Amino acid sequence: MLNFKVLHCLTYVTLLSKQNKRIVYTILEYNPLLDSSNMTTDDWGRIGKDIERNYESYDGFVILHGTDTMAYTASALSFMCEHLGKPIILTGSQVPIYEMRNDGRDNLLGALLIAGQFVIPEVCLYFYNKLYRGNRVTKVDAGSFNAFSSPNLPPLATAEVDIAINWDTVWRANTTAKFQVKTELNRNVGLLRLFPGITASTVKAFLQPPMEGVVLETYGSGNAPDNRPDLLEQLKKATDAGVIIINCTQCLRGSVSTSYATGKVLIEAGLIAGGDMTPEAALSKLSYVLAKKELDLEAKKKAGGTFNTFFSIMWKLQSAKRLLCFCDSELEAIRDALTPTLACAAAKIGDIEALKALKEMGSNLCLGDYDGRTPLHVAACEGHLKMVQYLLSHGASVHAKDRYGDTPLCNAVRFRRKEVVKLLRKTGAHFSRHELEEAGTEMCSLAANGDMDGLEIWSLAGADLNQPGYDGQTAIQVVGL
Numbered sequence: 057m058l059n060f061k062v063l064h065c066l067t068y069v070t071l072l073s074k075q076n077k078r079i080v081y082t083i084l085e086y087n088p089l090l091d092s093s094n095m096t097t098d099d100w101g102r103i104g105k106d107i108e109r110n111y112e113s114y115d116g117f118v119i120l121h122g123t124d125t126m127a128y129t130a131s132a133l134s135f136m137c138e139h140l141g142k143p144i145i146l147t148g149s150q151v152p153i154y155e156m157r158n159d160g161r162d163n164l165l166g167a168l169l170i171a172g173q174f175v176i177p178e179v180c181l182y183f184y185n186k187l188y189r190g191n192r193v194t195k196v197d198a199g200s201f202n203a204f205s206s207p208n209l210p211p212l213a214t215a216e217v218d219i220a221i222n223w224d225t226v227w228r229a230n231t232t233a234k235f236q237v238k239t240e241l242n243r244n245v246g247l248l249r250l251f252p253g254i255t256a257s258t259v260k261a262f263l264q265p266p267m268e269g270v271v272l273e274t275y276g277s278g279n280a281p282d283n284r285p286d287l288l289e290q291l292k293k294a295t296d297a298g299v300i301i302i303n304c305t306q307c308l309r310g311s312v313s314t315s316y317a318t319g320k321v322l323i324e325a326g327l328i329a330g331g332d333m334t335p336e337a338a339l340s341k342l343s344y345v346l347a348k349k350e351l352d353l354e355a356k357k358k359a360g361g362t363f364n365t366f367f368s369i370m371w372k373l374q375s376a377k378r379l380l381c382f383c384d385s386e387l388e389a390i391r392d393a394l395t396p397t398l399a400c401a402a403a404k405i406g407d408i409e410a411l412k413a414l415k416e417m418g419s420n421l422c423l424g425d426y427d428g429r430t431p432l433h434v435a436a437c438e439g440h441l442k443m444v445q446y447l448l449s450h451g452a453s454v455h456a457k458d459r460y461g462d463t464p465l466c467n468a469v470r471f472r473r474k475e476v477v478k479l480l481r482k483t484g485a486h487f488s489r490h491e492l493e494e495a496g497t498e499m500c501s502l503a504a505n506g507d508m509d510g511l512e513i514w515s516l517a518g519a520d521l522n523q524p525g526y527d528g529q530t531a532i533q534v535v536g537l
Contacts, residue, residue, distance in 0.1 A: 079172040082114070092122025092129075092148075097343065100132045101239035107137065107144065108237040112486045115455065116143040116171040120164070123148050123195060123203055126181060130190030131340035132241070134179040139233045141455050141484055143171045146190065147182045150203055159184065159201040166215045173219070175422075175453050176226055180212060187213035189227070191337040196308065207309040208332040223420045228451025234484040242346035245269040247335055249306065256286035263294040269342035270294075270301045271335050274322065278303045278312030278329060282321040295326025300346070300357055302338045304330035328357055395419040396430075403431035403447070406440040411447075421450055428458035436464040436480065439473035444480070454485035466491065469517045472509065477516050486518050496523035496530065503534035511535075 072078050084106065090099065107117050121129055130146050137144065147167040153160030167182040179190035181204060188206040196205045213221045244266045248259070250273060263270065272291075274280050281287065295301055303312050303322050311332040314320050323329070330338050345356050395414060399421050402410035411431065415421060424430045432452040435443040444464075448454070457463055465485040468476040487495065495514060499521060502510040511531060515521060521531045 077172065079168070081168070090122075092125040095122075095125050095129060097132070097241045097243060100129055100136065100241070103129070104133060104136045104237040104239055108235070111142070111235055113489055114142075115488075117145070118164075118167045118171050119144065119146045121146050121148050123150060123183075127190075127193050127195055127204070127334070127336045128340060130179055130181045130193060131334070131337040132344070134189075134191040134337075135341055135344040136238050136241075137179055137235070138238060139229050139231055139235045139484065140179065141177045141229065141235055141453055143174070143176045144179045144190075145171050145182050145187070146180070150199075150201055170213060170215065170219060174213070174221055175456055176212060176221070177229065177453060177455075178212070178227055185215045186211040187215070189225075191340070192334065194308070194334045194336060205308070207334075208311070223423070224418070228422065228453070230449050230451055232445070232448050232479060232483045234482065238344070238347075240347040241343040242268060243343070245271075245339055245342045245346065247271050247273065247339055249273040250275060250280055254287070256284075256290050259287060259290045263290060263299055267294075267299060269346050270299060271304050271330070271338040271342065272301050272322075272327065273304055273306045273335060274312070274319075275306060277307075277310060278305055278314070278319045278322065280319075280322050288321055288325050291322070291325040291327065298353055300342060300353075301327045302330040302333070302342060303327045304333055304335055304338050391417060391419060392423070395421075396423045396425040399423075399431040400425050400429060400434045403434040403440065403443055404438055406435070406438065406443050408443055408446050411443075415450065421447060422452055422456070424456065424458065427460075428456075430456045430458075430464070432456065432464045433458055433462070433467050436468040436473060436476050437471050439468075439471065439476055441473075441475050441479065444476050448479070448483055454480050454483050461488075465517055469513050472513050474513060474516065477513060481516065481518060492519065492523065495519040497525035499523065499531035500525035500527075500529055500534050503531040 086102075103119060110117075119129075126146055126148055133144060133146075145167045147163045149158055149160030149163055151158035151160065153164070162185070163183055166185065166187075170176070170182065170187055176187070181188045181190050181193050183204045184202045186204075188204065188211055189209055192206045192209045193204045194207070195203055197203050210222060210225060212225055213219060246262065246267060246269075248262050248270055272280075291301065303319075305312055312319070312329045314323055314329065333341075345351070348356070399411060399414055399419065402408075402414070411421060421431055424433075430452065432444065432447045432454070433456070435447060454464055462470075463485065465477065465480045465487065468480060499511060499514050499519060502514070511521065524530050
């Protein structure tokens with residue numbers, strides 16, 4: 057049984073899925089409801105904190121949002137939600153859901169189904185049968201159901217007759233840090249679009265304090281007039297004064313390049329190439345990075361400029377690897393079919409080199425076998441701490457469930473792998489509400505048998521020794537008896 061939180065006032069209940077899962081939705085309605093045009097950074101923080109407060113109680117989150125600023129919210133949440141391990145999906149509609157002909161029902165149902173059936177640990181946006189990475193989308197059409205586009209990254213999933221997930225593009229955290237939401241955002245950022253004839257005084261006025269960060273939308277592949285020393289002087293003065301300026305293209309598709317002289321002059325003026333970031337993503341990231349007081353100016357500049365190409369470089373490398381290793385789609389299908397079994401076998405004996413070889417072939421080490429058990433489940437059972445560390449550093453999810461609903465943490469507790477339990481908890485693993493309710497009886501049984509080691513494992517895994525069992529007694533009381 058999966059639990060999901062829907063930030064709105066609607067309820068949907070699905071039938072049993074092919075995986076024999078039924079999804080239970082809890083609803084939180086905001087009052088007053090906001091038109092997305094009225095959204096502010098405070099509203100982003102409120103949504104983020106609601107997710108953080110309820111993170112351990114639910115397996116995913118669906119947010120209903122107006123379309124006008126949805127791309128901004130999706131981009132902002134993608135940065136604010138650090139070390140995310142569960143799906144957060146924004147969706148909405150072009151036509152209100154109460155109208156006879158609308159796109160709201162399909163968008164909502166699609167978002168709920170994807171969030172309920174797949175562990176895609178990203179902030180995403182679902183619209184018109186496609187699931188996009190949240191910080192890669194922009195609204196491109198006000199009069200079509202196909203309102204959003206991800207110009208420089210393919211969709212993460214497509215929902216047609218079947219839901220097809222492009223696992224090669226799904227980003228997974230490669231850290232053992234725990235999920236947290238950073239709501240501190242710097243509001244002294246802005247968007248400035250170049251146009252023929254723009255005056256230096258206009259640019260100067262825009263760059264005045266308290267402005268700390270600017271996304272400059274330039275021509276083509278990041279070009280600006282190189283015969284305008286007055287304009288370039290104002291940009292140079294601003295960057296010398298500590299204003300971070302990101303160079304993004306006005307074009308819908310493509311990337312900022314320094315191939316042309318008109319692009320190089322901006323680098324010389326101190327601007328940072330924004331690669332293929334959307335203006336929404338660039339602005340959101342500037343706001344996020346500039347609020348980090350622990351970073352100095354140079355670190356903030358570096359952080360602002362590296363995200364833009366990271367995902368695109370990852371995609372290109374993965375694409376090249378697929379072309380080099382598996383030019384035939386049938387070979388890819390064979391690889392994907394064999395990977396879960398081979399990876400789980402390697403995890404059982406602690407063979408990290410075998411996993412590395414599978415990884416180099418383009419295999420997804422997060423897929424489950426016929427029982428839904430991932431390599432992380434197996435490694436946790438066997439107590440292979442280094443294997444667990446390797447898998448977590450390569451995107452394995454601590455929230456993955458097998459066909460019995462067990463997570464790697466459940467397996468580590470059952471087989472008393474204390475060090476593995478500690479590492480999984482550090483990474484953000486936790487019991488579900490249902491598991492915690494049943495934990496009382498299990499711990500009382502351990503207490504009755506004087507099994508202190510077993511109780512310690514449960515406590516390390518996050519269980520409360522004061523949780524009552526079926527007869528109302530707690531493990532503490534049983535030990536006292």
